[in-house]
Amino acid sequence: MRIRSLLAPAGLGAAALLAALATAPSAVGGGSTITVGPGNSYTPANTTVAQGTTVTWTFQGTHTTTSNQGFWNSRQQSSGSFPKTLPSAGRFPYHCTIHAGMNGSIVVPLRVTGGSAGSGLTLRWSASSAGSGRAFDVQFRRQGTTTWSPFRTNATSATGLFNPSGSGTYQLRARTSNTNAGKESGWSPVISKQIS
Ligand SMILES: [Cu+2]
Incomplete structure (x- = not known):
């Protein structure tokens, strides 16, 4: 059981557990949430989702989620959320246009x-x-x-x-x-x- 093995190690903190759960692939057509900030980071920064998953970035600070290849662009946002459905396979890197070095990626498997x-x-x-x-x-x-x-x-x-x-x-x-x-x-x- 995946959940059981995640819970088993006594030293695993709540943040690490949440991060591990957040990166688990979603079912087709399901959802996945990425937190933007606080601080200049995406959590989780790298995530794998099934084809057709809607990824929702929730903002806790002023940032953007901007696809490196122009697949999406939230533009500057300080709160609220930005959803994007990713129907097809590939690796989709993205960044914040305000903060250099603030990067993430979404992987959609074949x-x-x-x-x-x-x-x-x-x-x-x-x-x-x-x-x-x-x-x-x-x-x-x-x-x-x-x-x-x-x-x-x-x-x-x-x-x-x-x-x-x-x-x-x-x-x-x-x-x-x-x-x-x-x-x-x-x-x-x-x-x-x-x-x-
Ligand atoms: Cu930013």
Whole structure:
């Protein structure tokens, strides 16, 4: 039990426990809260959420949450909250435009299911097909090789069947483009999956 193991260590303080709980991946369509301030920091600074999660920044001091690739911008806010739904895979770094060095990131993993012989892997890189100004890149490589190959480039669909000839272990990653700004998110964490 995850909760039980978090509670078990006697020395674990309440703040550390809350931080650990806050970074646990949410269910699809769920919520995740990030506290902005007090002080020049986001808590948690780095968090992983499922595709389609609404992330809400709550302000305790005058800051911004501003996506490095233009996916969102709260502009200056001193209280209240700023919600943003993140439908698709990637790593989304953000910062405060007022305070240099005040940084955070949100990671949205690719989802991979399947893997039995001949049926391939079903990849889902977004909770929904691309809205205006968005597109997706998906890449793969055989485990043990170094070069990534494109599976999808500037796709608008949310899913695809990855069915290479031959068994083996494949690595997969995806990212989201902000085509309005000509910028891309970072890549989602690499997922390794065996096709038997
Ligand atoms: Cu700030």
